[in-house]
Amino acid sequence: MSFVFGMHIMEGFLPMKWAALWSIAALPFIIAGCRQIAGVVREEPKLLALLAFAGAFVFVLSSLKMPSVTGSCSHPTGVGLGAILFGPGAMVILGMIVLLFQALLLAHGGITTLGANVFSMAIVGPFVAYGVYRLMSKLGAPQGLSVFSGAALGSLITYLVTAAQLALAHPAEVGGFYASLVKFAAIFGVTQIPISIAEGLLTVMVMNLLMAYSRDEIESLSLLRNGGSIHVNN
Amino acid sequence: MSPNVIRIDHYAYMSPLRNVHPGEKIFFSLSTMLLVLAMDSILISGIVLGVMSLIIVWRAGVKCGYFLKLLAIPLGFLLLGCLAVLFSVSSEGADYDYFIKVGAVFIGVSVDSFWNAVQLFTRSLAAVVCLYMLILTTPINHIICILQRLGVPAIIINLMVLIYNNIFLFVRSADEIYIAQVSRYGYHGWVGQIRSLSLLCSNLLVKSLKASNDAFNGMISRGFDGELKFVDEVFETKAGNIAATVILNCLLITIYLSGRV
Structure with missing residues (x-):
């Protein structure tokens, strides 16, 4: 593994001002997530073990190699699968810890860019993935289609938010933010759009296997997603 | 891997x-x-x-x-x-x-x-x-x-410690599954790759969830009440x-x- 085309904004790529701004933007979500998790763990200590399982699972998922699409080495983000299995609320804190460990153990992402990465990958991505998944399920779409749309759109929106963060920090001399957004989105889109589709397919296949063989395990995870149980079409 | x-x-x-x-x-x-x-x-x-x-x-x-x-x-x-x-x-x-x-x-x-x-x-x-x-x-x-020491909330610290420990267990499980798959002609062709990878992910989830439940039972039987304490x-x-x-x-x-x- 050497050349990794991920969408983690690398260390030092954002100027101080934007690094600070995105950290502040992510902070309310982190505080809310922290309070929520601390509350449920106090009531049910078993959830601490379940959360620790979920975090490590997402981390290991993101360190696996995806089938190469454009000849580059890529990894699943785990954003869609994590949000569907564990719920977007839990994903804020888990995503933050996973992103920190990715910076410290894999050298993906960074400390100064942690806030920006948390915002795109642990907040916007999971909420969109879960929202799309739930909405499609409610509308009566087949399970596979809902999972695919959730995971693929979650991954796509993560990439678009990251492109916007980069464009805000580095606006073009001619055309400003919008011109820069188009540039970053186009350049990273070459790898990120196929990856999003591959990630959607992967998530569907994983969910199908889990639904077929491990329904009890999936049900035991529902403790983490307060309220939203996984929609099953029979 | x-x-x-x-x-x-x-x-x-x-x-x-x-x-x-x-x-x-x-x-x-x-x-x-x-x-x-x-x-x-x-x-x-x-x-x-x-x-x-x-x-x-x-x-x-x-x-x-x-x-x-x-x-x-x-x-x-x-x-x-x-x-x-x-x-x-x-x-x-x-x-x-x-x-x-x-x-x-x-x-x-x-x-x-x-x-x-x-x-x-x-x-x-x-x-x-x-x-x-x-x-x-x-x-x-x-x-x-x-x-x-900088005052990060205990819940985050506890989660970080447990996640860090779990990562290495799960990576080992993933490696074992991967070797088993490759030795059985897994990851062949693009469709084979995504199929094998999805099998790996779903099996990894089941295996590691079980490992984590076992670890939790071990903790409970040793008096775990929602709080982890470490020697500084x-x-x-x-x-x-x-x-x-x-x-x-x-x-x-x-x-x-x-x-x-």
């Missing part, structure tokens, strides 16, 4: 600088990184890049080849990102110093955008090397220990390390200011 997880962690534990107070190492690398970001000058970034690389290879004993491999990790992102800053698209060629015409639009480079890209490249690389200085010499437990590690503080950091940073600031006048 995921050797990097183990390799960086391995270096951190084997590092000759492992027993240096983690707070001092965090202060050293983060304060330098922040200076690089704040000054955003090619000269300062270049100096930090050189000094940090030398410390990593000589004092921290990281093999040169491995260090270069680590530097290649963010290169994909860095090159693409700098490309986006370097080139821009416009309907008028007059905006650029050098351009080519593609259909109705001009893709071009100006002297300003060139220097912006160089500045961004050196700044990012210098910041990455500061990060490597920290992660190649400091085990995660030590970093968590400092975070705890004691580290030796050395004023010399702090002084060296302050001197280096003052030197950088002086070079920066004298270059401006």
